[in-house]
Amino acid sequence: MEMIKASKLIFDYIRRNEEDQIEEVNRAIDGLDAEIGTGDFVAVLGHNGSGKSTFAKHINGILLPTEGTVWISHMDTKDVDRIWDIRKTAGMVFQNPDNQIIGNIVEEDVGFGPENMGVPTEEIWKRVDESLKAVGMTAYRMRSPNKLSGGQKQRVAIAGVMAMRPQCIVLDEPTAMLDPNGRKEVIRTVRELNKREGITVLLITHYMEEVVDADRVIVMDGGKIVMDGTPREIFAQVERLKAYRLDVPQITELAYELKKAGMDLPDGILSREELIEHLVPLISTGV
Amino acid sequence: MAIKVEHIDHIYGAGTAFAQYALRDVNFTIEDGEFVGLIGHTGSGKSTLIQHLNGLLRASNGQIYYNGECIYTNDYDMRALRGKVGLVFQYPEHQLFEADVFSDVCFGPKNLGLSKEEIDARAREALGQVGLDESFYRQSPFELSGGQKRRVAIAGVLAMHPEVLILDEPTAGLDPKGRDEILEEISELHRKKGMTIILVSHSMEDIARYASRLLVMNQGEKVFDGTPKEVFRHYRELEAMGLAAPQITYIVHELQERGVGIPQDLTTVEEARDAILQAWKGK
Amino acid sequence: MLREITLGQYYPVDSLIHRLDPRTKLFGTLVFLVSLFLSRNIWGYLLATAVLTAVIRMSQVPFSYMIKGLKAVVILLLISVSFNLFLTSGEVLARFWIFSVTREGVRMAGFMAVRLIYLILGSTIMTLTTTPNALTDGLEKSLGLLHKIGVPVHEISMMMSIALRFIPILVEETDKIMKAQMARGADFESGNLIQRVKAMVPLLVPLFISAFRRATDLAMAMEARCYRGGEGRTKMKPLHYSGRDHVAYGLMLTYLSGIVILRYL
Numbered sequence: 001m002e003m004i005k006a007s008k009l010i011f012d013y014i015r016r017n018e019e020d021q022i023e024e025v026n027r028a029i030d031g032l033d034a035e036i037g038t039g040d041f042v043a044v045l046g047h048n049g050s051g052k053s054t055f056a057k058h059i060n061g062i063l064l065p066t067e068g069t070v071w072i073s074h075m076d077t078k079d080v081d082r083i084w085d086i087r088k089t090a091g092m093v094f095q096n097p098d099n100q101i102i103g104n105i106v107e108e109d110v111g112f113g114p115e116n117m118g119v120p121t122e123e124i125w126k127r128v129d130e131s132l133k134a135v136g137m138t139a140y141r142m143r144s145p146n147k148l149s150g151g152q153k154q155r156v157a158i159a160g161v162m163a164m165r166p167q168c169i170v171l172d173e174p175t176a177m178l179d180p181n182g183r184k185e186v187i188r189t190v191r192e193l194n195k196r197e198g199i200t201v202l203l204i205t206h207y208m209e210e211v212v213d214a215d216r217v218i219v220m221d222g223g224k225i226v227m228d229g230t231p232r233e234i235f236a237q238v239e240r241l242k243a244y245r246l247d248v249p250q251i252t253e254l255a256y257e258l259k260k261a262g263m264d265l266p267d268g269i270l271s272r273e274e275l276i277e278h279l280v281p282l283i284s285t286g287v
Numbered sequence: 288m289a290i291k292v293e294h295i296d297h298i299y300g301a302g303t304a305f306a307q308y309a310l311r312d313v314n315f316t317i318e319d320g321e322f323v324g325l326i327g328h329t330g331s332g333k334s335t336l337i338q339h340l341n342g343l344l345r346a347s348n349g350q351i352y353y354n355g356e357c358i359y360t361n362d363y364d365m366r367a368l369r370g371k372v373g374l375v376f377q378y379p380e381h382q383l384f385e386a387d388v389f390s391d392v393c394f395g396p397k398n399l400g401l402s403k404e405e406i407d408a409r410a411r412e413a414l415g416q417v418g419l420d421e422s423f424y425r426q427s428p429f430e431l432s433g434g435q436k437r438r439v440a441i442a443g444v445l446a447m448h449p450e451v452l453i454l455d456e457p458t459a460g461l462d463p464k465g466r467d468e469i470l471e472e473i474s475e476l477h478r479k480k481g482m483t484i485i486l487v488s489h490s491m492e493d494i495a496r497y498a499s500r501l502l503v504m505n506q507g508e509k510v511f512d513g514t515p516k517e518v519f520r521h522y523r524e525l526e527a528m529g530l531a532a533p534q535i536t537y538i539v540h541e542l543q544e545r546g547v548g549i550p551q552d553l554t555t556v557e558e559a560r561d562a563i564l565q566a567w568k569g570k
Numbered sequence: 571m572l573r574e575i576t577l578g579q580y581y582p583v584d585s586l587i588h589r590l591d592p593r594t595k596l597f598g599t600l601v602f603l604v605s606l607f608l609s610r611n612i613w614g615y616l617l618a619t620a621v622l623t624a625v626i627r628m629s630q631v632p633f634s635y636m637i638k639g640l641k642a643v644v645i646l647l648l649i650s651v652s653f654n655l656f657l658t659s660g661e662v663l664a665r666f667w668i669f670s671v672t673r674e675g676v677r678m679a680g681f682m683a684v685r686l687i688y689l690i691l692g693s694t695i696m697t698l699t700t701t702p703n704a705l706t707d708g709l710e711k712s713l714g715l716l717h718k719i720g721v722p723v724h725e726i727s728m729m730m731s732i733a734l735r736f737i738p739i740l741v742e743e744t745d746k747i748m749k750a751q752m753a754r755g756a757d758f759e760s761g762n763l764i765q766r767v768k769a770m771v772p773l774l775v776p777l778f779i780s781a782f783r784r785a786t787d788l789a790m791a792m793e794a795r796c797y798r799g800g801e802g803r804t805k806m807k808p809l810h811y812s813g814r815d816h817v818a819y820g821l822m823l824t825y826l827s828g829i830v831i832l833r834y835l
Contacts, residue, residue: 048433149329177459179328180531182329206462206463247463250533250534254535257556257560263564272534272541276538276542276545279542279563280542280545284546286568
């Protein structure tokens with residue numbers, strides 16, 4: 001069963017002048033079709049302006065399609081009556097950790113979503129406890145968000161979404177403003193939620209190291225999906241990724257360069273161990 | 288000898304029970320024309336340190352010399368120092384304020400009290416250095432893309448004609464293309480204009496590619512100072528500080544442990560490729 | 571300097587005072603402030619001191635932490651004390667240049683200083699022991715009557731709570747932008763008034779832009795978390811009066827009557 005489905009999706013950013021006439025139309029998404037299965041961990045890659053964030057904002061109805069349709073668990077996002085069900089089903093985590101935390105105390109922020117949904121008090125507490133535990137932030141529940149590191153703030157934001165009991169979490173470049181440790185912390189948390197709780201994850205990013213563990217990688221360019229496959233399939237195409245102005249992890253790039261120079265290596269090597277295992281016999285025998 | 292830092296401490300809340308060392312006994316000299324990488328995890332004191340180099344923060348103890356002159360003497364011209372030691376903060380686009388790109392870049396030179404012609408000439412030159420042509424001059428900086436905004440902000444500092452350029456994570460939040468463009472422009476300023484560069488970065492790969500010297504900060508102290516190759520040799524200690532070496536360093540070390548004879552101290556993809564191919568063909 | 575203001579910064583310990591209902595604390599603070607203005611003689615202030623000391627002890631907030639908040643108002647304190655000291659007429663104690671210090675002036679200045687310090691300490695206790703959210707909840711509930719006549723009480727308290735959350739962030743941001751402009755040669759410290767006002771433009775414009783950007787982001791994040799105003803919302807921490815609140819109200823009334831009686835001593 002698919003969690004998210006987009007069909008012939010088109011979205012235009014329209015700029016109007018003072019007289020409300022259309023001044024400029026900017027097509028951010030251009031006929032996108034996609035299906036994302038329940039429980040999948042899908043990474044969406046693309047340079048700035050590729051349409052990946054615009055797509056993300058369609059998933060819980062923050063943006064509505066100019067043309068085409070997006071369904072979340074079979075609900076059409078254009079259906080005004082179901083907008084709150086849609087937002088409950090697909091939670092969102094944004095890029096700037098400071099600008100999405102509402103509460104002045106960690107646990108109160110996590111409770112914000114359930115409060116809005118009208119969840120009874122006792123149940124809110126239960127959900128807050130569980131969500132904080134799920135992201136490993138229980139020890140910080142009474143802290144002010146301002147005193148946390150970037151990675152911790154993002155984990156609080158994730159807990160805030162978890163407390164709404166979504167089936168799917170969309171993370172829109174959640175690590176772009178973090179340092180390497182914070183980045184790892186957030187990705188590990190998301191990965192665990194996907195594995196343990198079976199939550200569908202859509203991770204928007206431009207850091208390649210973060211997508212190595214995904215079940216599936218989608219590359220966007222010019223508002224369309226241009227590549228779609230497992231990380232290994234995607235990373236085997238180094239030249240193509242570079243053409244889409246994306247990076248390749250150093251390991252993959254080194255393997256690719258060595259293969260180009262004649263060494264007999266498989267395509268799309270992703271991990272250090274894998275590269276070493278293949279290199280050592282090749283070098284020692286010289287073939 | 289451009290900048291000499293002698294035994295500086297920076298203490299927050301000095302004299303109270305909450306006194307905290309943000310910097311402790313930091314020493315180094317940066318020579319003219321060096322390209323120095325400064326690394327350390329968040330809170331290691333690196334941001335505090337760079338704000339000392341142009342006098343925005345004052346050391347609690349110790350001295351800083353610029354071209355041999357102590358910047359803490361009473362009649363030292365701090366504003367002139369800020370013109371010579373340009374500092375580009377993290378997310379510098381947040382400081383843009385003028386209605387158009389060109390005026391914003393003029394802000395720095397205007398504060399230096401230069402003539403109108405000189406200001407104009409410098410703004411044009413600076414915008415050229417970051418790859419923005421005349422079509423951008425009259426645009427509002429707020430309607431540009433993230434990478435373009437950042438280049439306008441960097442031009443704003445370059446227009447002051449600094450001799451030393453300090454950049455605090457100039458590529459944070461940019462996509463790979465934006466990142467590469469900015470790093471290339473910085474590298475060009477170093478190569479062609481001989482500008483001294485201090486680059487703060489979390490990306491060991493970028494540092495390994497561009498810097499000829501590396502300073503590592505941890506808990507307010509300078510812990511390593513050397514070429515990238517020397518410093519990355521301590522990758523285990525770096526890890527203990529929450530840092531890492533470039534991916535390539537790990538590959539090279541593991542290959543060595545497995546008995547493959549390749550030189551140590553490789554940090555970039557190109558170096559590793561050549562060394563591995565040599566070892567392979569040598570058989 | 572701005573960062574040292576303790577007013578509004580919750581101090582997380584679990585004390586009897588922390589556990590009181592925010593409405594009780596709001597009312598208590600009000601009673602205490604009123605009592606300071608009712609007191610006319612030393613006995614009233616002695617009672618106020620005793621009560622304040624007891625409450626501070628019970629709150630388990632270190633006194634040293636609490637007086638950090640006083641630093642920010644030292645100037646205000648000095649001004650009002652010197653006004654009282656020099657401008658009250660009466661029996662002259664000392665005289666220099668055009669100023670004269672009178673017995674009444676000393677007395678008034680003393681009371682004024684104590685009154686101001688207690689006023690700040692009193693309200694600081696409330697903000698130190700009550701989370702901003704609980705505080706706004708308390709206000710929202712206390713002002714419930716206003717809601718009936720169409721005042722958007724929930725919206726106002728939500729705005730207050732968001733303001734409290736973003737003040738430290740914007741203070742930090744101001745500091746950063748200021749430094750960034752100083753690195754470009756800006757001068758915020760010298761020049762005449764007009765020059766100084768003009769020098770603020772490169773600080774204020776980026777600050778406003780940043781505030782708007784944050785507001786847009788926050789609004790989107792709130793909507794994504796199903797925020798749709800006060801209707802149909804439940805509370806994670808609903809307000810319930812418990813036994814200790816009733817006791818507290820009783821004590822407050824006793825205290826207030828005590829102050830009123832002491833007034834006529």
